[in-house]
Amino acid sequence: MNNRRxxxxxxxxxxxxxGVTLIAARAAxxxxxxxxxxxxxxxxxxxxxKCGADCTACVSACKTEMGLxxxxxxxxxxxxxxxxxxxxxxxxxRHSLPVMCQHCxxxxxxxxxxxxxxxxxxxxxxxxDRHRCIGCRYCxxxxxYKARSFTHQDETGQKPYLPRGKGTVEACTLCAHRIDAGRQxxxxxxxxxxxxxxxxxxxxxxxxxxIARRVATQATSRIRADLxxxxxxxxxxx
Amino acid sequence: MRAAVLAILLALAAGLALGxxxxxxxxxxxxxxxxxxxxxxxxxxxxxxxxxxxxxxxxDQTLRLGIRGGKASLKECVxxxxxxxxxxxxxxxxAPGQFCSSCHEYAAVSIDCFxxxxxxxxxxxxxxxx
Numbered sequence: 544m545n546n547r548r549x550x551x552x553x554x555x556x557x558x559x560x561x562g563v564t565l566i567a568a569r570a571a572x573x574x575x576x577x578x579x580x581x582x583x584x585x586x587x588x589x590x591x592x593k594c595g596a597d598c599t600a601c602v603s604a605c606k607t608e609m610g611l612x613x614x615x616x617x618x619x620x621x622x623x624x625x626x627x628x629x630x631x632x633x634x635x636x637r638h639s640l641p642v643m644c645q646h647c648x649x650x651x652x653x654x655x656x657x658x659x660x661x662x663x664x665x666x667x668x669x670x671x672d673r674h675r676c677i678g679c680r681y682c683x684x685x686x687x688y689k690a691r692s693f694t695h696q697d698e699t700g701q702k703p704y705l706p707r708g709k710g711t712v713e714a715c716t717l718c719a720h721r722i723d724a725g726r727q728x729x730x731x732x733x734x735x736x737x738x739x740x741x742x743x744x745x746x747x748x749x750x751x752x753x754i755a756r757r758v759a760t761q762a763t764s765r766i767r768a769d770l771x772x773x774x775x776x777x778x779x780x781x
Numbered sequence: 782m783r784a785a786v787l788a789i790l791l792a793l794a795a796g797l798a799l800g801x802x803x804x805x806x807x808x809x810x811x812x813x814x815x816x817x818x819x820x821x822x823x824x825x826x827x828x829x830x831x832x833x834x835x836x837x838x839x840x841d842q843t844l845r846l847g848i849r850g851g852k853a854s855l856k857e858c859v860x861x862x863x864x865x866x867x868x869x870x871x872x873x874x875x876a877p878g879q880f881c882s883s884c885h886e887y888a889a890v891s892i893d894c895f896x897x898x899x900x901x902x903x904x905x906x907x908x909x910x911x
Contacts, residue, residue: 575850578842664847672844673897701899703856708897723849 572725579666584648584748585717586667586775587731588757589641593741596639599626601742604733605643608718610702614695621692621707623715624730629781638781641730641742644669644690644715645766645774652682652691660712667775668717676711683712687767688774690714747775811883814864814872821861822852832858836894855894860902873900 573579605611605624613620624643630636646669652661653669660675661682671682671691683691691714698708704720707713718728727744734742745754757763763777821828822835835853842848862880863871875882875895885892 573847573849576848579847662845664845666847668847670844674840674844697896701897703859703899703903706897706899711897719847723847 573723579664579668579723581665581667582748583666583746584775585722586646586745586747586754586777587717587728588743588745588754588763588777588779590741590743590779591638591640592780593739594639594641595739596626596628596637598639598738600733600736600738601641601730602626604729604737605715608702608729609705610700610707612698612700619693619695621694621713623690623692623713640778640781642688642690642766643730643776644717645688645772645776646715646717648773648775649771651685651687651770651772655681655685657681664719666722668719668722669714670716670719671712671714673706673708673711673713678710678712680712687770687772811887812878813883814862814878814880816861816880817864818861822857855898856903859899863901871901875900 602622602624606622609623611621611623624641626639627642628637628639630638646667648663648667650661650663650669653663655661657679658675658677660672660677661669662672663669678693680693683689683693691712693712694707694709696709701707705716718726718730721728731742731744734740743754743757745752747755747758749755750759758777761779763779764781765774765777766781768774823831832853836855836858839851839853840855842851843854858881859874863874864879866872872879873895874880877883877886881892881895884890
């Protein structure tokens with residue numbers, strides 16, 4: 544089926560007059576009433592060589608977008624992205640990389656959830672259905688990327704598009720609310736505007752998308768690929 | 782609680798039979814702040830009876846299937862039904878005497894939706910950010 548789509552797409556490109564560039568039909572807003580589709584597989588490509596160790600543009604943009612307020616306890620304050628600094632002790636090579644929910648194709652958090660709250664949407668976005676979350680935090684223990692947080696106390700001033708409250712687990716939604724409206728995740732926008740332009744967002748299932756072309760032609764890696772969870776977030780330069 | 786609800790619905794039906802939808806607020810039953818815009822997503826009789834069925838259906842549709850733009854959106858209820866205070870700022874829709882709470886208090890219903898969901902409409906700048 545993938546092949547057939549590719550052929551159809553290629554045909555469509557060829558039908559364009561020569562010289563007309565096809566602007567990657569990326570992230571068009573989904574029509575109202577239409578469900579997320581397995582034809583898409585949203586992902587991120589992060590070039591760590593462009594990611595500054597001191598830069599936190601993505602982290603602060605995420606906090607603002609999602610309305611994540613601090614309760615003054617950095618160890619338990621919710622975070623959807625964190626910057627992780629790694630060093631190779633032998634060579635001294637250092638990297639700084641943003642780590643968020645990796646939106647795995649085979650998410651461990653979904654496997655362990657006793658209520659079906661941890662879920663993967665058809666387009667590959669891994670979410671917590673907070674309507675079903677009982678706050679047991681099995682998913683937090685199962686996640687090898689430490690991507691999820693727990694809301695420990697009452698919240699106020701939530702964003703209308705991101706309800707969040709006490710007693711439930713939460714994590715990066717890949718900005719599903721923006722993707723559904725045809726926009727880019729907030730971190731990607733902020734990285735391009737105020738950071739090093741290290742993040743690329745797109746549809747890995749669409750062979751003509753910039754992200755799919757790059758992962759097809761350049762060496763990329765996934766964190767802890769050995770676990771076989773098949774994350775949708777890929778890194779370059781580590 | 783079931784009895785209270787039945788009583789409401791019966792009283793409601795009587796009110797409607799008399800042809801006065803506005804009778805709701807005039808006989809000791811809760812007064813509801815007026816909506817900011819209209820019309821509602823369904824006639825008032827339907828809304829009173831079935832709003833929570835619609836809401837609970839749509840929350841699964843939106844969150845689990847990713848369907849946007851359905852009419853029974855909690856965001857949209859709040860956008861229309863959160864009244865403005867004297868200072869021009871919106872009053873939380875679940876504050877005492879406000880739209881969702883006045884009625885629920887009367888009918889002894891308690892909902893947890895607003896421990897997560899925003900109780901006032903989006904500020905204009907977030908609504909229109911690119």
